[in-house]
Each structure stands twice: as structure tokens, then as C-alpha cells.
Amino acid sequence: MLNNNHIEIIKSTIPLLESAGPALTQHFYQRMFSHNPELKDIFNMTHQKTGRQSVALFEAVAAYAKNIENLAALTTAVERIAHKHTSFNIKAEHYQIVGHHLIETLRELAPDAFTKEVEEAWTEAYLFLAQIFIDREEELYQLREKATGGWRGTRRFVVTDKKPESELVMSFVLTPEDGGKVLDYEVGQYLGVQVTPSKGENVEIRQYSLSQAPNGENYRISVKKEGNNSDQLGLVSHYLHDEVEVGAVIEILPPAGDFFYTEVNKPVVLISAGVGCTPMQAMLQQLAKDGKSDPVTYLHACENEQQHSFIDEVDTIVSAKGWNHRVWYREPLSAEGINNSSTGLMDLAQIKDALPTNVGHFYTCGPVIFMDHVVKQLESMGVERERIHYEVFGPHANL
Numbered sequence: 001m002l003n004n005n006h007i008e009i010i011k012s013t014i015p016l017l018e019s020a021g022p023a024l025t026q027h028f029y030q031r032m033f034s035h036n037p038e039l040k041d042i043f044n045m046t047h048q049k050t051g052r053q054s055v056a057l058f059e060a061v062a063a064y065a066k067n068i069e070n071l072a073a074l075t076t077a078v079e080r081i082a083h084k085h086t087s088f089n090i091k092a093e094h095y096q097i098v099g100h101h102l103i104e105t106l107r108e109l110a111p112d113a114f115t116k117e118v119e120e121a122w123t124e125a126y127l128f129l130a131q132i133f134i135d136r137e138e139e140l141y142q143l144r145e146k147a148t149g150g151w152r153g154t155r156r157f158v159v160t161d162k163k164p165e166s167e168l169v170m171s172f173v174l175t176p177e178d179g180g181k182v183l184d185y186e187v188g189q190y191l192g193v194q195v196t197p198s199k200g201e202n203v204e205i206r207q208y209s210l211s212q213a214p215n216g217e218n219y220r221i222s223v224k225k226e227g228n229n230s231d232q233l234g235l236v237s238h239y240l241h242d243e244v245e246v247g248a249v250i251e252i253l254p255p256a257g258d259f260f261y262t263e264v265n266k267p268v269v270l271i272s273a274g275v276g277c278t279p280m281q282a283m284l285q286q287l288a289k290d291g292k293s294d295p296v297t298y299l300h301a302c303e304n305e306q307q308h309s310f311i312d313e314v315d316t317i318v319s320a321k322g323w324n325h326r327v328w329y330r331e332p333l334s335a336e337g338i339n340n341s342s343t344g345l346m347d348l349a350q351i352k353d354a355l356p357t358n359v360g361h362f363y364t365c366g367p368v369i370f371m372d373h374v375v376k377q378l379e380s381m382g383v384e385r386e387r388i389h390y391e392v393f394g395p396h397a398n399l
């Protein structure tokens, strides 16, 4: 059990953790992957190369240390991470491995500061945090396993349709090979996709937003071709685009994610950039299906007409419903653009009067820089944080 003495010791080691920074992270991952190479099939090895996730785990531990007396401050983050972990099928035994390498890393890099008391305090603290995750993750696994169409771990799905949505985005419809139903999900959630790319060395798991409303029969994901496939950037998306055809079988983990639409009987604004429009398709379809009577606005920003995904699909829904719709092309290819399009970055001031800034709920998804840009604009128009719901694509920078 964690006691006050442990808490004091943990707090006193925060400066040590912070000063060691990237060296600690690097040592930890090198240690873990050399002793437990099987974990290379779980972690995104491209993120390891770019150092993205490496930072996330250690920042999470440091944030935990800082908030050790106020764990309620971490609830939202714990929920987000637990959902993410379940989409990798992380199990209780994995926590022991990670915990062991964390402790040994601290011992190896700070032998003088790492006294018996420090070791005991950190071990207790880690076990305490790990148990929070293990319990919540088990709850999520069981919920998904018991629901209609549900399952646990991976399940084989056949690609039953493959369709380009724009220059860089390809949709895949996935139907269970066993002919059974599929688990319903909240619109905004993602799937874990497990593949072994022909050009890779490991099993790879990635998350892709579900891009259609639930129908009980199949799933649709829409994948952006990332990078240029050099140095493994875009390894999985290139494999899916170039090599996975209709009829192929891929392993799927059940839907997960804490970013989703919640009905509130208020106007809704969906705001996305680039491939961030994928969860918005699921939301838009669901709102149409539900016969949402409050106004709905669909706003999207992308590079140009060729990179504009789901043009017809969105158009069909918003025209039938008479909903608001606007697009921003950063650098349009033609002078005319399409109906309701503007040039440049998304500028909400242009449509301020049409936005439900007093009561509406705003859902936004895209790269971090875009989200910052949007959230700042919304806040300057008086929209409170509680009415702004967002999902960052890619790992979060901190807990």
C-alpha cells in the first residue's frame, strides 16, 4: 500500500526524473526491447524511432508523480490511455514487465539516488497506478466481450470493399470472416488494426477511426497514406493502400476510444482537418440517422480539392437535411473551388454569425496545430471548454 512516506519520497525524486528526461526514456525502451523483444509486436516501432510514444509514457509517469496526492486530476487521462491500451490488447502481465524495466532503469541511471527507500516507494506507486489501468482495462474488455457482436483480443475480418475517398485517403469495409454480427460503437471511436506488413519486421497495430455509423454488420475505416514509406514512416498505411485488396483477411481489435458524440439536444458543429474528418463521417451519419432536429454544421479544412475526402457523401447528407457546410482549401488547385469553399486556413470569424457559440457543442479532430488554432478561435468567441470535445490524431504530448 502507498503511504505518506512513499508519497514524500516520490515527490522528492521528481526533479531527478525531470532532469534525466530523454536519456531515461531511451534507456528504458532499449532495455525493455532487448530483454522482451516480443513487445516490439505491440509498440509502434515507428514511434520509437521518432521518439513520440517514448515521451508519452515517461511524461505520464512524471505527471502521476506530480499528482500523487490528487489522482482525480488524472481521471480523464487514465480513461484515454486505458481505451488506447485496450486497442493493443495490453494485459495485466505486461504491466509487470514495464514496471520491472522502469525500476531497473532508475537503478541503472541514478544508482546513488536510488536507495532502498526510493525503490520501495516507486515500486508501490507504480503498482498502484498499474492496478488502476488493469482494473479499468479489464472492465472495458469484459463489456466488449459480453455485448452483442462483441469479442476479446483479435478477430479475423475480410476486406469486403476498398474505395479511394481522395488522393491520400482509402476506405476499407471490414466484415467478420465468421459471418457473425459486429459490436456497436460510439461514433468517434476507433478500431485497432493488426497486420504484418510485407516490408516490416514486426506485427504492427494501428488505430483508425470508424468512418461510418454502426450497422451491426461491418465496419469502415478510412486510412491516410502517411509519409513516403522511407525509414518505415507510413509502413502500415502504405501496406494497406498498396497491398491489402478486397478478399484479404486482417485481424481487428474491438472498437475503443473516449472521444465520441454524446446526444445533448443542442446544436452540433463538427470541425475537422485532413484525415481528421474520419470520425466526423460516423458522427454526421449518426446524426442524420437519429433525425437530429437541432442545427448541425460540418466544417472541414484540407490542402486542396484533390485531398478533400467524402465530398459526395457529406454533400448528400447536408443537402438532404439542409445543414450548414463549409470547406477551407489551404492552397486550392482551381479558382472556383466548390460551393461553400474558402481559401486559406479555417477562419471561423468568417461564419461567426452562423455558429451556435452560446449553446452548441463543438467536436473537433485533426493534427495538434489545427486543434490549437480552432480551440483558440472558439474560446475567443466565448465557447467554454466544456462544450469543445476534441481528439488529437497521433500520440498525445503528455498525460
Ligand code: HEM
Residues within 6 Å of the ligand: 039, 042, 043, 044, 047, 048, 053, 056, 057, 060, 061, 080, 081, 084, 085, 088, 090, 094, 095, 096, 098, 126, 129, 130, 133, 394, 395, 396, 398, 399
Ligand atoms: C502505468 C503504466 C503505464 C502508463 C502510465 C502508460 C502511459 C501511456 C501513455 C500516456 C500513452 C499515450 C496515450 C495516447 O497517445 O493517447 C500510452 C500508449 C501506449 N502504451 Fe502505455 N502506459 C503504461 C503501461 C503500458 C504497458 C504495460 C504497455 C504494454 C506493454 C503499454 C503499451 C502502450 C502502447 C503500445 C501505447 C501506444 C503507443 C503508440 O501508439 O506508439 N503501456 N501509454
